[in-house]
Amino acid sequence: MTHADVAALLERSNRLGSDPRNTNYAGGNTSVKGADVDPVTNESVELLWVKGSGGDLGTLSESGLAVLRLDRMRALVDVYPGVDREDEMVAAFDYCLHGKGGAAPSIDTAMHGLVEAAHVDHLHPDSGIALATAADGEALTKECFGDRVVWVPWRRPGFQLGLDIAAIKAANPQAVGCILGGHGITAWGESSAECEARTLEIIRTAEQFIAQRGVDAPFGAVVPGHEALPDDERRERAAALAPVIRGLAATDRPQVGHFTDDDVVLDFLAREKLQQLAALGTSCPDHFLRTKVRPLVLDLPVTASLDEMTARLRELHAEYREDYRAYYERHATPDSPPMRGADPAIVLVPGVGMFSFGKDKQTARVAGEFYVNAINVMRGAEALSTYAPIPEAEKFRIEYWQLEEAKLRRMPPPKPLATRVALVTGAGSGIGKAVAKRLADEGACVVVADLNGDTAAETAAEIGNSDVAVPVxxxxxxxxxxxxxxxEAARAFGGVDLVVNNAGLSISKPLLETSARDWDLQHDVMAKGSFLVSREAARVMIEQGLGGDIVYITSKNSVFAGPNNIAYGATKADQAHQVRLLAAELGEHGIRVNGINPDGVVRGSGIFAGGWGAQRAAVYGVPEEKLGEFYAQRTLLKREVLPEHVANAVFALTGGDLSHTTGLHVPVDAGVAAAFLR
Structure with a gap:
C-alpha cells in the first residue's frame, strides 16, 4: 500500500508536471519527508522520497522515486569534502538508500534532503527561468516578489547548491521559495498543498510580472524576407529540407528528426535579434543538455531557392562543427569525456521552422520542446532586461560532466533498427502490417502507408503513439x-531509411479471360507502384547521404509458372528484376535493394480476403478455408507461411548482419522446389 505522504507527492507531481507552464518534460523534481517503519528494527525511521534520475513529473509513479534514510543523508554534511569534490556525494547517496531504494537518486537529491521543509518542489518554468537569466535578475526578483522569494546566485546543481538553498531558507523564514540564477525555481511547504500553492504562486506571479512590466516586441522588429511562408508552401519547403538537414545532423551518429512550426518558433525566427540570441545559447541545464550549447541558424531569406538554402546549410554545418570542436577544446580538461559529436541538435530556418534531432523520435521531439521553452525564456528576459545565460564554461562543465557521462553509460543498448525510419506500403493488413509491427519492435520509426486510410490508422495505433508510428x-x-x-515521413521523422514495397493485389484468371484492365491494374499497383515508391525513396535517401534499404515483397510467382496467373506472375517478375536493376544503380549511394519471395500467405491477407483466395482455391479444387493447408502440403517443410515469417525476413535483410548484401532474393516459401532460384 502506498504511504499517504507519497500518494500526495505523486498527485502533486503529476499535476505540476502535466502543465508545460510549470516545467519541461523530465525536468525538475519533487519530494516529501515522512516517517515509516523500518522492517528490520520495527522502529519508526525518517525517510525522504524524491523523484529519481531521469523520471518525468507528469507521469511519475512510486517506482520512479528514490527513497533515502534522512538521518544518513544529512550526516553527509559532516563528510562533505568541498565543492571541488562534490561529485563524490552522488555515489554516497547509494549508502543512504532505504530498502531497495527505488530509482537512482538524482544530482538534486541534496537540495531536497537538506532544506528544512517537509515538501520541496524544484521546477523549470519559463517565467521563472526568464527572471533567472535576466542580466539584473536579482533586482528583478526583489521587485517582483519582495522578500517572499529569494535570489540564489548560479551554482551548478549538486551538494553545495543544496547547502546554499538550505542556508538561504534558514536565513529567510518569511520566504516561500527562491529563484536559482540561470536555472529555475525551488519552493517549499509543510504540507503538499502548501508547497504546490507556493510553487504555483512563484510561477504565476512571474508570468504576470513579465506581462505587465515587459516591453513589447522584445525580439525586435520583423526582418523583411524572414516572415513565415504560407502554410502549404512552408510545409512543402520543410519536407524538402528535412532529409538534407537530417543527413547533416547525422554526420557523427544516426539521428531521428522532428519538425516544429509553432507560432512561437516562427515569430522568433522572423525577428532581428534571432542571430544574437541564438548565439548565446540556452541556460537551464535541462535545456542545453537536450539542445546542445547553441543551434545552427540559416541566414537566408525565405525568397532563397531550395538549392541556395541547401548549399548554405552545408556551409553553415561545416562552420558549426569547427566552432563546436573549438568550444570543446577551449574547456576540456584531461579528465573530460571524449567529444560526443559536433553536429547541431537544433536547426532553425527562418520562414519555415525548427528541425530538432535525437536518438529516437521522442528525444528529437523533446529537444524541440525544450528549445521552445528557451525561446519563451529569452522573450521574458529580453522583455524585462537583457538575456544573460550562464557562462559558456559552465555549460561545458555540465554538458561534459562525468556524472552525465555515467548516466549515458547506464542507458540500455539501442535496438537494431534504432534511429531508422521505415515506410511500408500496404501496411494496413497482412504482410505489410506484420512487417510494420516487426520493424517498430526492433526500434524503427514507421510510416504506415496504405490505400485504406482507416486500416493504416488502425495499424499505426496498434504499434504505438506518433513517436513510433504515423499513418498515411x-x-x-x-x-x-x-x-x-x-x-509526411520527412516532416514526421526527418526522412526515410528503409522502404518496403509491399502494396499489391491479385486477380487469378487464365490467359483468355484476362482483360487489359486486369493486366493494367496489377501492373499499375505492383510494377509501376514499386517503381514510383522506389524512385521517391532513392531521392530522399540520396539527399540524406546515409545509405538505406529498399525491400520488395515479390513472390515465388516471380520465378514459378503457376496456373491461371499471367498478369500477377508477370508483374511479380517485373518487381523481381527491379530489385536487380536498382541494386546495380543505387549501390554507389550505399542503398541496398533486396527482395523476398513468399509462397501464398493466406492468414490475415487483405489480398486473399478480397477474392484472390476464392479464385486460387477454385484453381486448385480445394475449399477456400483449406487453402493455407493446401499450400503448406506442397512445400518441402510442410509448413504454412504466415505474415510474421515474411516480416522476419525483412528484418534479417535490414537489421545489420547482412550489411554487404544487395540484389538478393530470399525465398520464404517453406521450400517450393519449382521456385528454387537458379
Missing amino acids: QVDVTDETRVAAAFD
Whole structure:
C-alpha cells in the first residue's frame, strides 16, 4: 500500500508536471519527508522520497522515486569534502538508500534532503527561468516578489547548491521559495498543498510580472524576407529540407528528426535579434543538455531557392562543427569525456521552422520542446532586461560532466533498427502490417502507408503513439500521392531509411479471360507502384547521404509458372528484376535493394480476403478455408507461411548482419522446389 505522504507527492507531481507552464518534460523534481517503519528494527525511521534520475513529473509513479534514510543523508554534511569534490556525494547517496531504494537518486537529491521543509518542489518554468537569466535578475526578483522569494546566485546543481538553498531558507523564514540564477525555481511547504500553492504562486506571479512590466516586441522588429511562408508552401519547403538537414545532423551518429512550426518558433525566427540570441545559447541545464550549447541558424531569406538554402546549410554545418570542436577544446580538461559529436541538435530556418534531432523520435521531439521553452525564456528576459545565460564554461562543465557521462553509460543498448525510419506500403493488413509491427519492435520509426486510410490508422495505433508510428493514406499508382507520403515521413521523422514495397493485389484468371484492365491494374499497383515508391525513396535517401534499404515483397510467382496467373506472375517478375536493376544503380549511394519471395500467405491477407483466395482455391479444387493447408502440403517443410515469417525476413535483410548484401532474393516459401532460384 502506498504511504499517504507519497500518494500526495505523486498527485502533486503529476499535476505540476502535466502543465508545460510549470516545467519541461523530465525536468525538475519533487519530494516529501515522512516517517515509516523500518522492517528490520520495527522502529519508526525518517525517510525522504524524491523523484529519481531521469523520471518525468507528469507521469511519475512510486517506482520512479528514490527513497533515502534522512538521518544518513544529512550526516553527509559532516563528510562533505568541498565543492571541488562534490561529485563524490552522488555515489554516497547509494549508502543512504532505504530498502531497495527505488530509482537512482538524482544530482538534486541534496537540495531536497537538506532544506528544512517537509515538501520541496524544484521546477523549470519559463517565467521563472526568464527572471533567472535576466542580466539584473536579482533586482528583478526583489521587485517582483519582495522578500517572499529569494535570489540564489548560479551554482551548478549538486551538494553545495543544496547547502546554499538550505542556508538561504534558514536565513529567510518569511520566504516561500527562491529563484536559482540561470536555472529555475525551488519552493517549499509543510504540507503538499502548501508547497504546490507556493510553487504555483512563484510561477504565476512571474508570468504576470513579465506581462505587465515587459516591453513589447522584445525580439525586435520583423526582418523583411524572414516572415513565415504560407502554410502549404512552408510545409512543402520543410519536407524538402528535412532529409538534407537530417543527413547533416547525422554526420557523427544516426539521428531521428522532428519538425516544429509553432507560432512561437516562427515569430522568433522572423525577428532581428534571432542571430544574437541564438548565439548565446540556452541556460537551464535541462535545456542545453537536450539542445546542445547553441543551434545552427540559416541566414537566408525565405525568397532563397531550395538549392541556395541547401548549399548554405552545408556551409553553415561545416562552420558549426569547427566552432563546436573549438568550444570543446577551449574547456576540456584531461579528465573530460571524449567529444560526443559536433553536429547541431537544433536547426532553425527562418520562414519555415525548427528541425530538432535525437536518438529516437521522442528525444528529437523533446529537444524541440525544450528549445521552445528557451525561446519563451529569452522573450521574458529580453522583455524585462537583457538575456544573460550562464557562462559558456559552465555549460561545458555540465554538458561534459562525468556524472552525465555515467548516466549515458547506464542507458540500455539501442535496438537494431534504432534511429531508422521505415515506410511500408500496404501496411494496413497482412504482410505489410506484420512487417510494420516487426520493424517498430526492433526500434524503427514507421510510416504506415496504405490505400485504406482507416486500416493504416488502425495499424499505426496498434504499434504505438506518433513517436513510433504515423499513418498515411496513399495510392501507389499516383506519383503525386507517393511524393506526398514521403513528405509526411520527412516532416514526421526527418526522412526515410528503409522502404518496403509491399502494396499489391491479385486477380487469378487464365490467359483468355484476362482483360487489359486486369493486366493494367496489377501492373499499375505492383510494377509501376514499386517503381514510383522506389524512385521517391532513392531521392530522399540520396539527399540524406546515409545509405538505406529498399525491400520488395515479390513472390515465388516471380520465378514459378503457376496456373491461371499471367498478369500477377508477370508483374511479380517485373518487381523481381527491379530489385536487380536498382541494386546495380543505387549501390554507389550505399542503398541496398533486396527482395523476398513468399509462397501464398493466406492468414490475415487483405489480398486473399478480397477474392484472390476464392479464385486460387477454385484453381486448385480445394475449399477456400483449406487453402493455407493446401499450400503448406506442397512445400518441402510442410509448413504454412504466415505474415510474421515474411516480416522476419525483412528484418534479417535490414537489421545489420547482412550489411554487404544487395540484389538478393530470399525465398520464404517453406521450400517450393519449382521456385528454387537458379
